[in-house]
Amino acid sequence: MIRLYIFFLVAVIFLSCKKNNDSISHGYCKNYSLNNPSGANTGGPFSFTGIDVNPNPVQKGTVAKVVAKATGSNLSFRWSTPHGDLFGTGSSIYYSDSCIGTFQITCTVSDGTNSVTITVPVNVVN
Amino acid sequence: MRLRYLLFILFLFSENSNLFSQCCTSGCCTPGTANFGVLEKGDLLFFSFFKRNYSDSYYSGDRPNSFSYLTNDYADYAGSNFSYGITNKFTVQASIGYFTAKVENFDVPVIGQQQFFAKGLSDLETFLKYNIFNSKKDVLSFTLSGGAKFPTGAYKLQQNNVQLTRDVQPGTGSYSGIFIFYAMVKPFKNKKNSIMINSRTDFNGTNPAGYQYGVSNTNTISSVIKLYKEISLIVMLRNENRDCDKINNSRMFSSSSTRLFASPGISANVGHEIVFSFYGDFPVYQYYAGTQLASKYAFSFSLSKVFELHKKPEEIK
Numbered sequence: 001m002i003r004l005y006i007f008f009l010v011a012v013i014f015l016s017c018k019k020n021n022d023s024i025s026h027g028y029c030k031n032y033s034l035n036n037p038s039g040a041n042t043g044g045p046f047s048f049t050g051i052d053v054n055p056n057p058v059q060k061g062t063v064a065k066v067v068a069k070a071t072g073s074n075l076s077f078r079w080s081t082p083h084g085d086l087f088g089t090g091s092s093i094y095y096s097d098s099c100i101g102t103f104q105i106t107c108t109v110s111d112g113t114n115s116v117t118i119t120v121p122v123n124v125v126n
Numbered sequence: 127m128r129l130r131y132l133l134f135i136l137f138l139f140s141e142n143s144n145l146f147s148q149c150c151t152s153g154c155c156t157p158g159t160a161n162f163g164v165l166e167k168g169d170l171l172f173f174s175f176f177k178r179n180y181s182d183s184y185y186s187g188d189r190p191n192s193f194s195y196l197t198n199d200y201a202d203y204a205g206s207n208f209s210y211g212i213t214n215k216f217t218v219q220a221s222i223g224y225f226t227a228k229v230e231n232f233d234v235p236v237i238g239q240q241q242f243f244a245k246g247l248s249d250l251e252t253f254l255k256y257n258i259f260n261s262k263k264d265v266l267s268f269t270l271s272g273g274a275k276f277p278t279g280a281y282k283l284q285q286n287n288v289q290l291t292r293d294v295q296p297g298t299g300s301y302s303g304i305f306i307f308y309a310m311v312k313p314f315k316n317k318k319n320s321i322m323i324n325s326r327t328d329f330n331g332t333n334p335a336g337y338q339y340g341v342s343n344t345n346t347i348s349s350v351i352k353l354y355k356e357i358s359l360i361v362m363l364r365n366e367n368r369d370c371d372k373i374n375n376s377r378m379f380s381s382s383s384t385r386l387f388a389s390p391g392i393s394a395n396v397g398h399e400i401v402f403s404f405y406g407d408f409p410v411y412q413y414y415a416g417t418q419l420a421s422k423y424a425f426s427f428s429l430s431k432v433f434e435l436h437k438k439p440e441e442i443k
Contacts, residue, residue: 061195080289089286099380
């Protein structure tokens with residue numbers, strides 16, 4: 001029976017290692033007023049030079065506007081942060097947090113051929 | 127003699143609390159007492175439950191705070207535990223569940239009302255329990271458990287290429303080590319009522335995104351009191367201590383807490399040895415570092431049944 005248990009543990013570890021979390025979509029963000037189109041088409045050659053966070057520092061419980069400075073055709077924007085809340089979609093979103101600290105916001109911009117990832121810090125203060 | 131046993135385990139309990147006083151978790155969400163201790167050899171315990179947690183106000187320290195950010199937050203969780211008695215001393219247990227809803231409703235200046243929603247499989251927990259001591263006449267017993275949590279749940283769900291907030295993710299993305307001490311004493315001569323003490327500590331690893339949930343420790347003291355025939359009252363006090371979370375090894379001040387809950391419940395044998403239970407969960411005391419969303423209430427109901435898979439010797443009549 002102990003062998004069976006060990007086999008079970010190994011099987012679980014194996015299965016959990018294979019799981020891909022990147023494209024799961026069992027969730028949603030109901031943005032009552034922030035439905036910016038994803039994949040803005042701004043024209044011109046592809047470039048992604050930075051992310052503007054305004055204001056930064058941001059007071060906890062309030063929002064900072066976060067804008068990806070990118071140009072190109074058929075751009076897609078992927079946003080993530082290890083802490084805090086991201087509202088909206090596309091090249092311009094909002095960040096907010098109820099905890100103070102310094103956190104990272106990461107944006108990956110792609111035009112289907114090229115892809116650039118930039119991470120910026122945001123300070124959340126009292 | 128029994129009073130001495132009781133004082134002894136209370137002493138152990140207090141030492142244990144001090145040992146892990148910095149930390150604890152609210153993640154140990156299995157309600158009731160059915161999963162404490164070990165099973166007899168060949169017994170399979172199936173325990174299934176549903177739990178809802180609800181929060182709608184912030185605390186700073188041990189006081190309510192007027193801070194307004196989330197208007198409310200709730201989670202609906204359906205879980206199942208399977209325990210099997212390998213021997214009379216060893217029991218193996220596995221627990222997994224599914225968040226049918228994890229919801230946060232915001233009202234934030236500039237952007238107004240927003241809602242995050244996610245659902246999905248939770249992390250898997252497995253334990254090996256060992257009964258280290260059983261007194262004569264089963265008046266006192268101690269059980270130690272060691273286990274691990276596996277990141278089977280998604281922890282970076284996204285919508286329209288934007289990652290949903292960590293608090294609605296159904297998984298943590300990290301492995302954890304879990305250690306449990308359980309003591310049961312029957313302090314009264316009739317041996318009908320028992321007092322159960324359970325102390326669980328989770329040491330959480332760091333997930334691939336660099337987030338590490340703080341060490342957490344949950345202590346419960348509980349008793350089951352028979353009310354009428356097949357109906358029993360469950361009395362439980364639960365203390366949860368949680369250390370700060372970390373991002374890339376930096377401690378986040380506003381994430382540690384100490385909480386005390388009253389968790390009364392009622393259970394009834396509904397036939398075929400299936401036990402139905404209903405539990406409430408009410409905060410008695412809460413202390414939060416910084417400003418954090420505080421618990422308001424939780425409720426849960428469960429079904430449990432023990433299957434005797436091994437033929438046992440018949441009792442001599």
